[in-house]
Amino acid sequence: MAKTATTRYDIAEHLRTPEEMAAYFEACLEEADGDAxxxxxxxxxxxxxxxxxxxxxxxxLSRESLYKALSGDRSPGFDTILxxxxxxxxKLHVEASRG
Incomplete structure (x- = not known):
C-alpha cells in the first residue's frame, strides 16, 4: 500500500485579497468568544x-516581536492589535449585541 504524503494546512497561503482577509478576520472574531x-x-x-x-x-515593531505577539500563545496589548x-x-466595526 502506498503512503499518502500530507502537508500542513496554512491559511496564510489562501488569503490573497483584502476582502478574503477581512472575511477571515470577521469569522475569527465571531468564533473567538473573548479569546484575545x-x-x-x-x-x-x-x-x-x-x-x-x-x-x-x-x-x-520588529518581526520577532510581531511573531511572538501574534503567535496565539499570548494576548498582545491592544495598542499592538490596533x-x-x-x-x-x-478597521474595527462595532454594533450592539443581540443579547
Whole structure:
C-alpha cells in the first residue's frame, strides 16, 4: 500500500485579497468568544499572508516581536492589535449585541 504524503494546512497561503482577509478576520472574531490570543493568531495569519516584514516596517515593531505577539500563545496589548490592524488595512466595526 502506498503512503499518502500530507502537508500542513496554512491559511496564510489562501488569503490573497483584502476582502478574503477581512472575511477571515470577521469569522475569527465571531468564533473567538473573548479569546484575545485566538484573535491575535488570526491577525498573525493575515500578517504572514501580507508579509511580516512589511507589517513590521508599517507598525514600527520588529518581526520577532510581531511573531511572538501574534503567535496565539499570548494576548498582545491592544495598542499592538490596533497597529497591526492599521498596517493590514483592517478597521474595527462595532454594533450592539443581540443579547
Amino acid at each position: 490570543a485566538f484573535i491575535a493568531k488570526a491577525l498573525g495569519d493575515i500578517a504572514r499572508a501580507k508579509g511580516m516584514s512589511q507589517i513590521a516596517r508599517d507598525t514600527g 497597529k497591526v490592524m492599521g498596517a493590514l488595512g483592517l
